[in-house]
Structures are given as C-alpha cells and as structure tokens.
Amino acid sequence: MARVLSLIFRRILTLIPLLLGIALFVFVIMRLSPVNSAVSALGDSASKQQIAQYNHEHGLDKSPPVQFVNFIGDLLTGDLGTTQSLNKPVSSLVEEALPVTIELTVLGVLLAFVLAMVLGIVAALYRDKWPDHAVRVMSMAGISIPSFWLALLLIQQFAISRSWLPNAGYVNPGEDFGGFLKSMAMPAVSLALPVGCSLARIVRTSMVEELDKDYVRTAYGAGLPPYVVVGRNVLRNALVNPLTVLGLRVGYLLGGTIIIEAIFQLPGMGTLVMQAVTTNDTSLAQGTILVIAGCFVVINLVVDLLYMVANPRLRGGH
Numbered sequence: 538m539a540r541v542l543s544l545i546f547r548r549i550l551t552l553i554p555l556l557l558g559i560a561l562f563v564f565v566i567m568r569l570s571p572v573n574s575a576v577s578a579l580g581d582s583a584s585k586q587q588i589a590q591y592n593h594e595h596g597l598d599k600s601p602p603v604q605f606v607n608f609i610g611d612l613l614t615g616d617l618g619t620t621q622s623l624n625k626p627v628s629s630l631v632e633e634a635l636p637v638t639i640e641l642t643v644l645g646v647l648l649a650f651v652l653a654m655v656l657g658i659v660a661a662l663y664r665d666k667w668p669d670h671a672v673r674v675m676s677m678a679g680i681s682i683p684s685f686w687l688a689l690l691l692i693q694q695f696a697i698s699r700s701w702l703p704n705a706g707y708v709n710p711g712e713d714f715g716g717f718l719k720s721m722a723m724p725a726v727s728l729a730l731p732v733g734c735s736l737a738r739i740v741r742t743s744m745v746e747e748l749d750k751d752y753v754r755t756a757y758g759a760g761l762p763p764y765v766v767v768g769r770n771v772l773r774n775a776l777v778n779p780l781t782v783l784g785l786r787v788g789y790l791l792g793g794t795i796i797i798e799a800i801f802q803l804p805g806m807g808t809l810v811m812q813a814v815t816t817n818d819t820s821l822a823q824g825t826i827l828v829i830a831g832c833f834v835v836i837n838l839v840v841d842l843l844y845m846v847a848n849p850r851l852r853g854g855h
Contacts, residue, residue, distance in 0.1 A: 559827070568601060618824055634809050637805035648733065650736070676737050724803060
C-alpha cells in the first residue's frame with residue numbers, strides 16, 4: 538500500500554512542471570498575438586493616454602518575466618483575468634461553462650467506452666467469423682465519420698424529421714434530469730461514435746492476444762466456464778492498452794466539444810473559446826485554454842492511475 542501511495546504521490550508531483558510549462562507556453566503565445574489587449578477592451582477610438590493607463594493598471598507595461606511571475610501568482614489564487622469584451626472575471630464565466638463541457642465529455646467517454654467494449658469483445662470472441670467482420674466494417678465506418686457531420690445528420694433525423702430530441706439548447710440536470718439527457722444525447726453520440734469505434738479495434742486486438750495465452754487454455758482445461766475466464770482474467774488484462782488509449786482520446790473529446798457545442802448551442806468551454814476568437818478577447822482565450830489544458834492533464838493522470846490498477850504488475854516496477 539505504501540508503494541502505491543508513493544507512486545501516486547510521484548505522479549502528482551510530475552504535474553507541477555508540466556502545468557508550469559503549459560502556463561508558460563500559453564503566456565508566450567498570447568503575448569505574441571497581434572491583438573492589442575487595451576484596444577480590444579477600450580475600442581479603436583481609445584487615446585494613447587487611455588491605452589497607457591490600461592496597460593499600467595493590468596501590468597502590461599512591465600517586463601515579460603515580471604508579467605509571467607504576476608500571471609502565475611494570479612493563477613495560484615484562481616484569478617484568470619478579466620474579459621476585455623464583457624469586462625467580467627474569466628473565472629466566473631469558466632465556472633458556468635466548465636460543468637457543461639465536463640458533463641458532455643464524461644457522457645462521451647462513457648458511451649465510447651461501452652461501445653468499444655461491446656464491439657471489441659464480440660469481435661474477439663467470434664474471431665474471423667461474421668460478427669467479427671461486421672464489427673470491423675462498423676468500426677471503419679464509425680472512424681471515417683467526422684463528428685460535425687454526424688451531429689448534423691443526427692439533428693436531421695431525430696430533431697427535425699421526427700422531433701424526438703431537441704436540436705439545440707441545454708437543460709440543467711438539477712432542474713430536469715430527463716431533459717438534460719435528451720439535450721445531451723445527440724452531442725454525446727456525435728463525440729463518442731468515432732472514438733468508440735477506433736477504441737473497439739484496440740479492445741479486439743488486446744482480447745485476441747490474451748485469449749491466445751497459455752493461462753486461458755489452462756483455465757478452460759480446468760473446467761472453468763467461459764464467462765469466468767473472460768470476465769475475471771482475460772478482460773482485466775486486456776483493458777490495460779485500451780485504458781491508455783482512452784486517456785489520449787479524452788483530448789480529442791475535449792477538442793471536439795468546441796465544434797459540437799457550437800452546433801448544439803451548448804454554453805460550455807467550446808462556446809467560450811469561439812466567443813474569445815470572434816471578439817479578439819485574449820484574456821478569455823488565455824483563461825479557457827489554460828483550464829482545458831489543465832483538465833486534460835488531470836484526466837490523463839486519473840487514467841494513468843487506472844492503468845496501474847488494471848495492471849498490478851506495474852506497481853512492483855517503481
């Protein structure tokens with residue numbers, strides 16, 4: 538147990554330089570932007586004195602190293618700056634938008650994982666038979682479908698033609714959970730299908746490799762039923778690679794929410810990013826990108842720990 542806790546502690550410590558590197562990268566990119574923060578906030582008609590006063594009030598007249606130190610200090614206190622277009626704290630907008638993106642991402646991950654497990658296990662258990670070939674065709678089709686095109690297709694079929702689901706909008710799960718599921722159904726499916734289909738091929742490959750090992754034949758020879766062998770041993774060992782890939786796919790899901798949220802008019806982080814781009818709001822862009830990158834890093838840490846749990850042999854290698 539102490540070794541596991543030590544491993545978890547070391548993994549968490551590695552996040553510190555990584556997050557600092559992300560903050561530095563975002564800081565440099567924003568400072569290289571041709572957009573003038575003062576002009577974006579005050580308007581094109583702002584005088585030189587007004588621009589100089591704005592830069593002084595926000596510390597933009599200091600040297601870049603001093604600005605970065607102040608920037609890190611603000612981040613440690615939860616201050617992401619103030620939007621230039623709305624004159625509101627970025628953190629308040631993030632607090633409203635982040636739960637929507639997390640909900641959409643979690644639903645997308647769950648759907649992708651369930652789809653991958655079902656298709657991958659079926660294909661592996663019926664290797665080189667018609668279910669396996671059918672799953673391969675379905676997986677290739679799913680991977681080839683862009684999320685935005687699938688989203689438009691779902692809207693056409695289930696919102697416009699049949700009126701089964703709302704074509705846009707967001708419902709708070711605390712107010713109406715059924716309405717929340719309906720509003721999130723098509724966005725989640727749009728994100729999950731390509732990821733789930735690509736992950737299904739990895740699940741199949743991992744399952745086939747495990748099914749060909751000697752311990753599986755030994756277990757069958759001992760008279761253990763297939764559901765015990767597959768469920769208790771094969772499936773657990775085969776989850777190691779898919780869990781690792783799933784962690785990398787979370788970044789795809791987070792990035793995909795920008796387009797999906799715009800299509801379905803969801804008030805999430807993707808909508809904030811689009812708003813920052815269209816209004817040249819560097820503070821809003823900087824804050825949202827940092828939060829999204831931070832979420833990606835934390836999620837990958839969680840997946841890394843799940844990887845360790847799924848493969849206990851790794852605990853002895855550290």
